[in-house]
Amino acid sequence: MGNDKIVTLEDRMPSLKEQRKRKANRRLLFFLVMFFLLLLVIVYFQSPLSQIRTIEVQGSYIASEEEIIEASGLKQGDHIWNLNAEEIEASIQTLPEIKGATIDRQLPSTVVLHIEEHPRVAYLFKQDKFYPMMANGLFLNELERQEYPSDAPIIMGLDEGELLTEFAAELSLLPEQISERISQVFYNGGDNEPNEITLYMTDGIEVRSFIHNFSEWMVPYPSIAQEIDREQNGVLHMKMSPYFEQFDLEEDVEIEGEG
CATH class of the missing domain: 3.10.20.310 (membrane protein fhac)
Known part of the structure; x- marks a missing residue:
């Protein structure tokens, strides 16, 4: 056999050279791209663009x-x-x-x-002014004279202090479907019940409750309110065991007549 029939591996596989060349080109392109990206980052950090x-x-x-x-x-x-x-x-x-x-x-x-x-949970009415109160118990500047609050309950008769701060926290825990139905809150606490309050609801029901655990006591209000006849005159007591106290109007009239 003659040497003229011996061929190299690269001759037998002509694509190998081309593959190696493309691989080298890709490697070079990768380093060029990385170089220019690094250059752009340096320019960006040193320029007003950053x-x-x-x-x-x-x-x-x-x-x-x-x-x-x-x-x-x-x-x-x-x-x-x-x-x-x-x-x-x-x-x-x-x-x-x-x-x-x-x-x-x-x-x-x-x-x-x-x-x-912090959500705005109520307005404190004091000296003919409305002061927005937030869930953390802090107050904002009073509203402008022409503004009348309608997005949160109005609190009357309760001075700034621990009870008011506690009540703000309780209001923040109320579901929105309940808090938006409270129109006005009057503090009528005394020696026997120092944290008692009266609420006037947008659905016409008068409610008595306590500041302590207020959010807990009010949870069943929507279902209880549905069962109350709006024609009845009375107060809904929202406490540990809710009940409706109906007033006897005829008896009240007779007592007044006797006087």
Whole structure:
């Protein structure tokens, strides 16, 4: 046999060279892409593009955007990646209206502050003014003269203190279907019942209950209210064992006539 019939492996497999070449090209392309990406990142961090241009506030209804941004300490021109999120969130939560806050960076230069506020659970009526009260027991500035609250119960006769703070917490625990049916709350506690209250409901029922465990006592109210005849004059006692106390109007009239 002659040497002229001997062929190399690469001659017998001509595609092997091409495969090795393509593999080398892909490797080179990968390193080039990584190099340019790294270069872009360096340029971005060193350029004004990485500075805050816009600060947005979402979820605030009671506190103003200006108050929240000022409390955060954020300013346009700050580096968007050089932020202490935990410190900023804690600073925002020093505002009495704010329950929680989180920071969201949106490239290239926007910071969004997501706000969760304490719910407004009632209004304290004092000296002919309405003071919004939140679930944490804190108060906001009084409403404008022309404003009349309709989105939460109005509390009368109860001074600021432990009972009012406790009642605010109890109101915050109520299901919305119950709290939205409370129109007015009058404090009529005495020596025997220091935390007794009277509620006037939007469905026309007068309710007596206690501040202590109020949210627990009121849970069955919707089902009980359905069974009460609106033509009856009386008071629904929402306590450990709810009952309806009916007033005898005829007897009341006779007593008045005798006087």
